[in-house]
Amino acid sequence: MKKTVNKLGRFRIQLMLVILTLPLAAIGQEVGSMERLVSPEIADDNTVTFRIKAPKAEKVVLSGNWMPMVGEGMAMTRKTVALTKGENGVWSTTVGPLEPELYGYTFVVDDVNTLDTANLMVARDGTFRTENVLYIPGKASELYWAKTGSKGTVHQVWYESPTLDLTRRMYVYTPPGYADSNENYPVLYLLHGGGGDEEAWPTLGVANHILDNLINSGKAKPMIVVMTNGNPDQAAALTVSPKLEPSTQPAGGMANMMFEKSLVNDVIPYIESHYKVKPNKENRALTGLSMGGLQTMNTTFENPELFDYIGVMSMGFADLSRFGIEVDHSKRGEQIEALKAADPELYWIACGTDDFLYQSVVDMRNELDKHDFDYTYRESTGGHTWSNWRIYLSEFAPMLFK
Amino acid sequence: MKKTVNKLGRFRIQLMLVILTLPLAAIGQEVGSMERLVSPEIADDNTVTFRIKAPKAEKVVLSGNWMPMVGEGMAMTRKTVALTKGENGVWSTTVGPLEPELYGYTFVVDDVNTLDTANLMVARDGTFRTENVLYIPGKASELYWAKTGSKGTVHQVWYESPTLDLTRRMYVYTPPGYADSNENYPVLYLLHGGGGDEEAWPTLGVANHILDNLINSGKAKPMIVVMTNGNPDQAAALTVSPKLEPSTQPAGGMANMMFEKSLVNDVIPYIESHYKVKPNKENRALTGLSMGGLQTMNTTFENPELFDYIGVMSMGFADLSRFGIEVDHSKRGEQIEALKAADPELYWIACGTDDFLYQSVVDMRNELDKHDFDYTYRESTGGHTWSNWRIYLSEFAPMLFK
Incomplete structure (x- = not known):
């Protein structure tokens, strides 16, 4: 027994739909082929x-x-x-x-x-x-699709970024019940990797499905999730205009601290003034993968009082100079001390044993250990993949705001 | 002079991005090919x-x-x-x-x-x-992308449809300025064709770009646009879950009046209770293409007091029995009289001269003429195509709520 639709039945339906929506000429073409694999x-x-x-x-x-x-x-x-x-x-x-x-x-x-x-x-x-x-x-992928139950809303939002001198797009997820509630909500800021954009987490990352399912099963608190575009010279994903050029800055948001500044100065104020938000450290979380992991580190080291929940996925204290990117790790010691003094509720680090940045995570943990900095380490199998990042989000979100 | 990015420069950027986001193995693959067309x-x-x-x-x-x-x-x-x-x-x-x-x-x-x-x-x-x-x-496509200027927000919203016994998804566009405004807004309900779903107008139809650009240039009034899924047995587009089966009802929403009932009983009440809306006939518009044109006709004929602005695109009084779909045109005479008595501000019909449903539009107009029913007819070149439907939306939206 196959789970798919009866092939003849499916073809019949398709054929009728084709006939009713395509110009006659195209119908001829479709009917001509008389099959649909x-x-x-x-x-x-x-x-x-x-x-x-x-x-x-x-x-x-x-x-x-x-x-x-x-x-x-x-x-x-x-x-x-x-x-x-x-x-x-x-x-x-x-x-x-x-x-x-x-x-x-x-x-x-x-x-x-x-x-x-x-x-x-x-x-x-x-x-x-x-x-x-x-x-x-199946069990391992059950969070990744729209199951029955209440659903959050995904918003494609444009906001002003004076820091970057751009009108930019981000995705904002509001949880089930948000529209009808008088409550204020905590916020998770969720960053993508190099080469990606604001569409990465809502599509490959299925972040809205993961959150819906975790919230509906009581495993995660209802929260707002903000998915930005981490490339500081880009207004939005290329899908918004096929004429948009790719980012001209090497490796997008790893070349400078501009994205991190815009996150703090533009994105957070926008979210906290336009959504029903609990605007304090206890109710802010930040995590990201790869480039977004570096941006998470940079943002929280520079602003230790902003976030109580911090997650760094698939990124450590990496030397990226072989790629032409100079990351300034020289202040990490004093930054760690400052963040330690701010005492975040959770500092979570996740990496796969096959990740090409695995050693940089070892180096980061050694440095944190030297400073007796309290963190949780999650080592998975596998590498630098969306499969891992979906798992990490599924595990990180339930630990937040509790 | 070509408009595209310098190829070497582009490749350099790509290469670095690839290296920083893919596992080492994949990098090898990418570097190995050493070219990007x-x-x-x-x-x-x-x-x-x-x-x-x-x-x-x-x-x-x-x-x-x-x-x-x-x-x-x-x-x-x-x-x-x-x-x-x-x-x-x-x-x-x-x-x-x-x-x-x-x-x-x-x-x-x-x-x-x-x-x-x-x-x-x-x-x-x-x-x-x-x-x-x-x-x-260029000039003819200038409405179709995200130009500079304020932007509306696109929401992926799940709502309860007791009529169809489903939790369903729709796209809701709120215009530039909506989030910061105390005003109430008129609403355009915008329906797709057979074989499509709620993602059709926001993607192929670029409805949000068209509305942003018309509103920003003062050509259209700020309005909310609601893009539903017109297949009454479907919760959402197949992208939401790759396991969702295609609609099992022949030609989706043309087989019965269930979508039309859910639009009136479920969708409109949801929108009018969850958004800043002017909830009256003067501030409601309905239009759709092909199957959505039939649904527009059906809904407004059955509910003549609901909409002051009505647009039927690429659909007329069509005999669809050759496709196994029985459309009941027997009451069209009395329906036209009832709608005439309700005196809508605008009844707009648009069709291309090459459309395979062109004759059904001629038949519809003849019937409307018999009843001295007041409508505006827009005949374009071309056929049953998204190119025409984008043009029709670009022309219809500026006529609304004035």
């Missing part, structure tokens, strides 16, 4: 069948981010799985069973990177790539 | 160069929705443009100059439909397809 198809045992029509291809492979890497150093590549050619030029392969998770994948057809056009779920990973999304339901 | 590249004269790397391909063509259709009836297909193979297996072609517009396109590589993975702008057209987005700036 189902890909990916998830079976009850979580094996997954992928299909693509490529009648003239000599080789079709599947590249999924659940597959292991092979080779070493700069020659490392992802292992792929070959598809087999079947009837009517349709190639297919069945993989798994796969663990419950949100995965990304693409096809490579005769050396051409190709999306699975039968799968309408496509996610953009910042300025890097687009890829298809595969969701395997 | 620019596609599409828009020149100053609005000619556009498309590129794709396909070293083993025998034939690569470009299919863009600006290209004419060829053939007749069911054999009609879109004319395509062949790309030419150049160095390093990179195929390219330069087309245009193209008129300012938001376009969709895909490649076909040896009969495989392929997205342009160098272009991170991808849009989903409902349950039909994903395609790349190409934005040509």
Whole structure:
């Protein structure tokens, strides 16, 4: 028994919809092909069948981010799985069973990177790539989708940033019940990584689903979540205008302290004057991944009285000079002492053992230990991946504001 | 002179971003390829160069929705443009100059439909397809992107629909200045077509950009815009959960009056109790395209006292029985009389001369004329396309609430 819709039934429905919304000419085209592949198809045992029509291809492979890497150093590549050619030029392969998770994948057809056009779920990973999304339901991924129950609201908000001289966009999540409540709420500021933008956490990070599900199950307190754009020369994600150029500053917000200044001087005041907020240290949290982890460190070291809950994901005291980025760690000693004096409720550090920044996290922890600074360390398996960052958010949010 | 970023500079930035956000293994992969194609590249004269790397391909063509259709009836297909193979297996072609517009396109590589993975702008057209987005700036498309100036807020809102027994999602646009204002606002309810969902107008329809730009230039009054999901058996778009099945009702909201009932009984009361709204007929507008045009007709004929501004786009008194959908036009005569008695400020009908539903609009107008019903007719060129629906919204919104 397959979980997917009966194929004939599905095709019938599609056909009617096509006829009713496309110009006659396009209908001709759709009817002409008379088929709609189902890909990916998830079976009850979580094996997954992928299909693509490529009648003239000599080789079709599947590249999924659940597959292991092979080779070493700069020659490392992802292992792929070959598809087999079947009837009517349709190639297919069945993989798994796969663990419950949100995965990304693409096809490579005769050396051409190709999306699975039968799968309408496509996610953009910042300025890097687009890829298809595969969701395997189960216990480990149960927080990652819109389950039954109350839902928060996601707002795409434009605000003035005098610090950066830009009108900028951010995403603001307000929790279930917010609209009808007279309460004030605590706020989590949630930062993305280099190459990303304000759409990263609401899409790849499914932050709104994670928060809805944690709040509805009583595991996290109702909170507002603010997802900014961490690139200080960018008004908004490129989706807002296809003509927007990518950030011209190397590695976005790691080159200077401008984003951190705008967060403190522009974003927090906007949120605290436009939403029902408890505007104090006890009710402010800040966390981010990679570049956002550095920005979290920088912001809280420079403003030790602002946040009681601090989370640094997949980033430590890294030397980034090989990438042309000079990060000033010279004041870390006195900054740690200042933050220690401010005594935050929680300083949480999370990193995967395969993360390429793992050693920088070791270095950071050593420095914190030298100062007897109180922190919680969460070491996971895996590397510098959205899979880990979703897990970290799922674990960090329940510890806040308690 | 090309408008795009210097390629070497861009690559440098990309490389650094990649290194700082991906696991080491992935870095190797990225560095290994040592190139990033620019596609599409828009020149100053609005000619556009498309590129794709396909070293083993025998034939690569470009299919863009600006290209004419060829053939007749069911054999009609879109004319395509062949790309030419150049160095390093990179195929390219330069087309245009193209008129300012938001376009969709895909490649076909040896009969495989392929997205342009160098272009991170991808849009989903409902349950039909994903395609790349190409934005040509200019006078005709100036409303379609986030220009400088104040911006409204787009909210992804979940609400209870007792009528449909679902917790459902809709998009709500609040205009520039809304958050800081003590005013109440009029509301436009904006409906999508068959096969679409609540993400259609905010993405393909760029409704928030159109409204921002019309409001900022003084051409339209500040208003709230509500973009619902018109498929009565669907809680939300498939993007919310990759496991959501497509609508099981043929042609979604055309099969029965359930969406129309939920709009009146659930959506309007929610909006009028949760937003700063002028809750009366003079300050309510309803419009929709195709299926949404039928829903607009149905809703306003059944509830003649609800809306003072009514717009029917690309839909008339259509016989849809050939698609298995029975639409009840038997009461149109008395419905027209009832609506005439309610005397709405504006009844606006828009259709393209190439629309496959054009004749149904002629039939509708004939019936309205028989009853001396006062309406405004806007006939455009073109067919049943988002290009037309963006133009119609751009023209309809300025006529409202004046």
